[in-house]
Amino acid sequence: MPNAIVVHEFGGPEVMKWEEVALPKPGPGEAHIAQTKVGLNFIDVYQRNGVYPLDLPATIGMEGVGIVDAIGDGVDEVKPGDRVGYVMGPAGSYAESRVYPASRLIKLPDDIDDATAAAMLLKGLTAAYLLTRTYQVKKGDTVLFHAAAGGVGLIACQWLDKIGANVIGTVSSEEKAELAKAHGCHNPVIYTKEDFADKVLELTSGEGVPVVYDGVGKDTFDGSLKALGDFGTLVSFGAASGAPPAVPVKLLAGKALYLTRPGLAPHTATPERTQDLADRLFQAVRDGVKIEINQIFALRDAAAAHSALENRQTTGSTIFNVD
Ligand SMILES: NC(=O)c1ccc[n+]([C@@H]2O[C@H](COP(=O)([O-])OP(=O)(O)OC[C@H]3O[C@@H](n4cnc5c(N)ncnc54)[C@H](OP(=O)(O)O)[C@@H]3O)[C@@H](O)[C@H]2O)c1
Structure with a gap:
């Protein structure tokens, strides 16, 4: 029987238990994946602590990589032996093996190894849609990206620079500022020491960013609105410090702002949408965006990884070894 991280009650990192689970068999439209690497993402924390509640007991996790070793009826997208990765639901990537909808699998090119794929698929597809769909960043735009040394942040900064x-x-x-600077962030701002919105206005001669x-x-929502220029767009795509406040619509009126709360789920709702983002990401990596795997844990030690992520001790990407 395979092992998996199982959550029986919502709570801190300690609620994650490494347990034997029933050996899943692929049903119609499903593939069975022998996993090699699993990616750590902030959404895993929300699943573990109940901010995004799953039916319990549950295996959390939204990103995995491995080899297809069996397929169910009607599957023609993949075959046994294919090297694949996936992002988003159904949850359950914190497992040695699992079943997953075959139509949602991404075939991995030969030049992207398993560790790199697990480190970049969820964070990199996110960077891809944020920068090319939600707001199409153009050469010469000045952009503010929060948590620039984080998983999504390090990929996004390099991509924006390109x-x-x-x-x-x-x-x-300071350490994170140096790391961000080495990865395409031209002006790191230490927001625990200085008012980032004031700094953005200073750097943009009072104009604000688009x-x-x-x-x-x-912690950043109000300052983000302040840092925007006229007709600017606030892309609120996460809540590492807690949920942003409810916003009275009239708050947007003064500068005619746009506010959006995008998610990876609709951006990967069809194989075409997913493949389009994956192609952009693979190309970005070939063009020189580096995927920095700065922390590696054994999957059974998921609690230590969650503690590090929640305590702001990680930079870049974190992956779990399964094999
Ligand atoms: N909507 C989507 O499609 C989507 C997809 C992927 C990720 N996300 C979101 O994007 C964000 C980044 O995800 P990630 O996995 O790449 O994580 P991450 O950026 O590697 O880690 C979160 C970072 O947020 C910063 N942070 C600020 N206040 C914090 C606090 N009170 N507690 C913890 N961290 C705090 C920390 O950087 P500093 O120490 O430098 O402040 C921390 O390293 C998360 O909010 C995640 O939910 C959204």
Whole structure:
């Protein structure tokens, strides 16, 4: 029987238990995957603590990589032996093996190894839709990206730099500022030491930026609105510090702002949408975007990984070894 991380009650990292689970068999439209690597993402924390509640007991996790070793009836998208990865639901990637809808699988090119795929698929597809669909960043745009040294942040900063944007990124320490700077963030701002909105206005001669990408949420939301220029777009895509506040619509009126709360689920709702993002991501990596795997844990040690992520001790991507 395979092992998996099982959550029986919502709570802190300690609620994750490494247990034997029933050996799943693929049903119609499903593939069975022998997993090699699993990606750690902030959404796993929300699933573990009940912010995004799953039916319990549950195996959390939205990103995995491995080899297809069996397929159910009617599957023609993949075959046994294919190397694949996936992002988003159904949850359950914190497992040695699992079944998953075959139509949602992404076939991995030979030049993307398993570890890199697990480190970049969810975060990189997110960066891809944020920068090319939610707001199409153009050469010369000045962009504010929060948590610039984080998983999504390090990929996004490099990608923005390649587009030719001027990147302002927030971080919580000098070390993270240096790391972000080495990955395309031209102006790191330590938002635990200085008012980032004032700094953005200073850097833009009072104009503000056309777009803010905010995955931090509660602690940055108001400042993000302040940092925008006229007709600016606030992309609120996460809540690492807690949920952002409810917003009275009239708050947007003064600068005629746009506010959007995008998610990866609709952006990967069809194989075409997913493949389009994956192709953009694979190309970005071939063009030089580096996927930094700065923390590696054994899957059974998921609690330590969650503690590190929640305590702002990680940078770049974190993966779990399954094999
Ligand atoms: N909507 C979507 O499609 C989508 C997809 C993927 C990820 N996301 C969101 O994007 C954000 C980044 O995800 P990620 O997996 O790449 O995580 P991450 O950026 O590697 O980690 C979160 C970072 O947020 C910053 N942060 C600020 N306040 C924090 C607090 N109170 N507690 C913890 N961290 C805090 C920390 O950086 P500093 O120490 O530098 O402040 C921390 O390293 C998350 O909010 C996630 O939910 C959204």
